[in-house]
Amino acid sequence: MKLATLRNGTPDGALIVVSSDASRAMAIGSIAPTLQAALDDWSRIAPALRECAAQVDAGAGVPLEAHMLAAPLPRAWQWLDGSAFDAHGRLMARLFGIQAKQSDRPLMYQGLSHQFVGPSDDVPLPRERDQIDFEGEFAVVTDAVPMGVSPAVAATHIRLVMLVNDWSLRALARDEMMTGFGWVQAKPACSAAPFAVTPDALATGWARERVQMRLRVEVNGAPFGEPHGGEMSVGFADLIAHAAATRSLCAGTIIGSGTVSNENYAITGSTCIAERRAIETLDSGAPRTPYLRFGDRVRMSAVDDAGNSPFGAIDQRLAKAHIPSQDDPAEAAR
Amino acid sequence: MKLATLRNGTPDGALIVVSSDASRAMAIGSIAPTLQAALDDWSRIAPALRECAAQVDAGAGVPLEAHMLAAPLPRAWQWLDGSAFDAHGRLMARLFGIQAKQSDRPLMYQGLSHQFVGPSDDVPLPRERDQIDFEGEFAVVTDAVPMGVSPAVAATHIRLVMLVNDWSLRALARDEMMTGFGWVQAKPACSAAPFAVTPDALATGWARERVQMRLRVEVNGAPFGEPHGGEMSVGFADLIAHAAATRSLCAGTIIGSGTVSNENYAITGSTCIAERRAIETLDSGAPRTPYLRFGDRVRMSAVDDAGNSPFGAIDQRLAKAHIPSQDDPAEAAR
Numbered sequence: 001m002k003l004a005t006l007r008n009g010t011p012d013g014a015l016i017v018v019s020s021d022a023s024r025a026m027a028i029g030s031i032a033p034t035l036q037a038a039l040d041d042w043s044r045i046a047p048a049l050r051e052c053a054a055q056v057d058a059g060a061g062v063p064l065e066a067h068m069l070a071a072p073l074p075r076a077w078q079w080l081d082g083s084a085f086d087a088h089g090r091l092m093a094r095l096f097g098i099q100a101k102q103s104d105r106p107l108m109y110q111g112l113s114h115q116f117v118g119p120s121d122d123v124p125l126p127r128e129r130d131q132i133d134f135e136g137e138f139a140v141v142t143d144a145v146p147m148g149v150s151p152a153v154a155a156t157h158i159r160l161v162m163l164v165n166d167w168s169l170r171a172l173a174r175d176e177m178m179t180g181f182g183w184v185q186a187k188p189a190c191s192a193a194p195f196a197v198t199p200d201a202l203a204t205g206w207a208r209e210r211v212q213m214r215l216r217v218e219v220n221g222a223p224f225g226e227p228h229g230g231e232m233s234v235g236f237a238d239l240i241a242h243a244a245a246t247r248s249l250c251a252g253t254i255i256g257s258g259t260v261s262n263e264n265y266a267i268t269g270s271t272c273i274a275e276r277r278a279i280e281t282l283d284s285g286a287p288r289t290p291y292l293r294f295g296d297r298v299r300m301s302a303v304d305d306a307g308n309s310p311f312g313a314i315d316q317r318l319a320k321a322h323i324p325s326q327d328d329p330a331e332a333a334r
Numbered sequence: 335m336k337l338a339t340l341r342n343g344t345p346d347g348a349l350i351v352v353s354s355d356a357s358r359a360m361a362i363g364s365i366a367p368t369l370q371a372a373l374d375d376w377s378r379i380a381p382a383l384r385e386c387a388a389q390v391d392a393g394a395g396v397p398l399e400a401h402m403l404a405a406p407l408p409r410a411w412q413w414l415d416g417s418a419f420d421a422h423g424r425l426m427a428r429l430f431g432i433q434a435k436q437s438d439r440p441l442m443y444q445g446l447s448h449q450f451v452g453p454s455d456d457v458p459l460p461r462e463r464d465q466i467d468f469e470g471e472f473a474v475v476t477d478a479v480p481m482g483v484s485p486a487v488a489a490t491h492i493r494l495v496m497l498v499n500d501w502s503l504r505a506l507a508r509d510e511m512m513t514g515f516g517w518v519q520a521k522p523a524c525s526a527a528p529f530a531v532t533p534d535a536l537a538t539g540w541a542r543e544r545v546q547m548r549l550r551v552e553v554n555g556a557p558f559g560e561p562h563g564g565e566m567s568v569g570f571a572d573l574i575a576h577a578a579a580t581r582s583l584c585a586g587t588i589i590g591s592g593t594v595s596n597e598n599y600a601i602t603g604s605t606c607i608a609e610r611r612a613i614e615t616l617d618s619g620a621p622r623t624p625y626l627r628f629g630d631r632v633r634m635s636a637v638d639d640a641g642n643s644p645f646g647a648i649d650q651r652l653a654k655a656h657i658p659s660q661d662d663p664a665e666a667a668r
Binding site (some may be wrong): 075077078079080083103105107108109110111112115124125126130146147148149153162169172175177178179180181182183184185186188189242243245246247248250252255321322324 | 368370409411412417437439441442443444445446447448449458459460464468480482483484487503506509511512513514515516517518519520522523576577579580581582583587655657658
């Protein structure tokens, strides 16, 4: 089952059920007005959504207006992002001159969740000199998860799978990391691909609580990387259990994989610039790939073995944010 | 103006206006059903709320049922917690054997915001051996803040002031801090005092974007500390500007001061056990004060120069969380 959110002028948009081939959609407001509402009562609502999915696959509904799609959850109560691709962690540690992960505990930080940028929206950021970068990630959405859940039970709480671009400002990241407090300024709002998909609908693209697909990144139309999601050192069940060790997770919690990265990065490429620059530095003494400029386009999609792209694409342009005049409260309050 | 949230079986509760002396309350669902709704449209709604506040101060409304109060925002889209009391930072750095803050940039992390525990609710946590501690903090609630706001303009977005207990699990905190990713397991849900108060209503208790009151902590009925909130090295306007450097803040964002702590800690005491243990270690070579046990009570209130306690009190009992059986999915899903 494939779900999406249609813009309707409200913060959470309207939940729609989308056909498997993403050509058609059905409004299902009478069942659940928003994806958050569906997740709040998933066990009861999901069967009705699945009936709609069967109908829309059989030709019901209307043609999908892709340009009207927001992120599946335009805002979420919680975004906890792991770093479960060890290849990335090792490369970044070498770039930053810090120690790589020192234990078997998953790495995870809590990030901005009150906004997920829609898949074709411009991404407004303040300054190119902040070293604007992307991070291609897979993510899962849970229903309510009790505190102290085991990985085995955590797996049963994975309701939807998503594709996320975790925008990162590298010039700010290292200093924030060194404080030990994690990232605030270095991690603005993420973007999300349009379709949130149930694990069963991913077929062979989902196994061992990992997305078994390549995450394909293109920058300004040129291929950048397409590492495989199967190489997570810990799967999403372990990440959820880690997140829920001392807290219950609310329905609609989004758990990220961290930047998708493979050991054979020389062949697969990377899903973020910082990692490619680390590789360039290791290979030839200096980075060659620049960070992004305003106007650059970043496209991300996931591709399974059959060539399907179940999450749709994030395809966005980087834009200069409007920063209010510092001296004019009226301007700032707009 | 003093606002609070009454439990009504919904996640966000019902907004009420409370008399200055906290004896009476008025339901104002026709103006704004929830505090989040009021903050979403503050400029338009606040004047009507102020009219209700005048009426309830004049005897309208009903007696306040304090036991029915939830946290002012039982859940929030964003909780960004600073660490603006340098005395605390220096002591904790010595305890942890790490470097104290290395720049003039405020310290801040993003924390769990999908739940704020009500002021008299039990606090469920999984294990005493996690070294359960409290942190007494002041916090402000903003309306929508644009990206890149200056501190001067940020100050105009401070709509409400709160008192928060930022529960902390010290046995987990150091390891998480050393990853650079900030805290997930070490920072479960915070608790909040019942009343969110507009800065003007704090009178001399609010100046220079700081709460000019003592934060009084009692553990099992015994005084623990009462440092003064005025000693923040940066005020809330600076913290908001820091938070909004690369993101816009949604209405209902809560910004914390970090643990209230004073340079003359020998006289004022502390608002967390870890700091007291650091002081004991520095004074006599070893910590004496134990972390909390299940059943312990922690009470926090703020006291102004006239002896008023405008936020009311957090007064809670620590409880052992029900952790589901690891082998029983049905049990875990309860």
